Amino acid sequence: MPVATSWSRIVEWLAANDPATVTRINPPATAVDLRYLQAALNRPLPVDLVEYLEIADGTEHRYIRGALIPPFYNLLPVMEMLSSRKMMRGIQRGIRGSGPWPSDGEPAGQPPTDWLDCFLPIATAYDGGLLYLDLRDGDQFGCVWQWHEWSVESAPFWSGVGEMLDEIASAFVDGRPAPTRYHSPDLPQVTDGYLRWGDIPA
Numbered sequence: 411m412p413v414a415t416s417w418s419r420i421v422e423w424l425a426a427n428d429p430a431t432v433t434r435i436n437p438p439a440t441a442v443d444l445r446y447l448q449a450a451l452n453r454p455l456p457v458d459l460v461e462y463l464e465i466a467d468g469t470e471h472r473y474i475r476g477a478l479i480p481p482f483y484n485l486l487p488v489m490e491m492l493s494s495r496k497m498m499r500g501i502q503r504g505i506r507g508s509g510p511w512p513s514d515g516e517p518a519g520q521p522p523t524d525w526l527d528c529f530l531p532i533a534t535a536y537d538g539g540l541l542y543l544d545l546r547d548g549d550q551f552g553c554v555w556q557w558h559e560w561s562v563e564s565a566p567f568w569s570g571v572g573e574m575l576d577e578i579a580s581a582f583v584d585g586r587p588a589p590t591r592y593h594s595p596d597l598p599q600v601t602d603g604y605l606r607w608g609d610i611p612a
Contacts, residue, residue: 413461416575420478423582428600434474436487443488447487450492453528453545458572463488471534476605479578480588480596483533483541494531494540498557501525517548521564525557532571542548543569567591 439447444463448455448551468491471484478484486494502525513522522529526546532554534543539558544566545551553566554574567589568574577588587595588607596607 411573411576411579413458413575414465415573416572416579417462418467419583420575421580423579428476428603428605429477430603431469431474431478431605434470436467436469438465439488443467447488447492449544451528451530452497454546456543456570458570459502459532459543459552462494462571462575468532475584475603475608477535478605479533479541479574480581480598480607481592481594482535482537482607483539484535485533488512490534491531493530494534498525498529498531498540499527514546517550518544518546518552519548519553519566520546522555529555529557531557543571558609565591574591 421432421435444455444460450595466485468485468487469478471486471490474484513524513526514528515522516522522544530543530545531540532543535558537558539556542555542557544553544555550566550569550572553572554568555566556563568577568591572587577586577590579594580586581588581598585597587597589595596609599606599608
């Protein structure tokens with residue numbers, strides 16, 4: 411499904427079920443933002459990431475009650491993607507030195523052992539977890555991983571931003587649990603204005 415279609419379905423569902431979250435969606439990223447992002451990464455941007463950012467530059471994530479992205483994430487704007495990346499690079503260097511690291515030479519989609527310079531955070535959780543894009547070379551360039559201190563993932567959650575938004579739209583509109591690759595996919599629930607992803611009804 412095209413990114414624009416998925417995003418439209420997401421926003422329409424939110425407008426009907428959780429209108430407060432709609433007000434926390436940012437306007438599109440500017441061309442300057444996108445050029446700055448690509449220059450900072452020094453590598454191409456995934457097409458589906460650009461398509462999404464040209465529609466919305468993330469969210470005011472600190473003010474969203476709940477999580478737009480399963481299981482508990484909210485989307486970052488471009489400048490916070492870069493500040494989160496800078497923070498993670500600093501932590502990595504403080505623990506493991508300046509690199510290179512073993513996972514640097516592996517293709518995108520291979521489980522990493524370290525935080526790499528070519529990882530780009532795109533969403534954050536209340537407890538410090540991140541969703542990030544794997545921008546290493548390879549057939550899975552742009553896939554979406556979870557990074558959390560208590561969780562070691564063996565595979566990406568989604569093949570890219572496009573698939574991520576498609577699955578979320580399908581969860582909202584069609585009632586299909588997401589993420590389908592997660593060990594425990596969930597469905598969205600809005601309770602007292604709080605959007606969360608919960609267990610699938612029996």
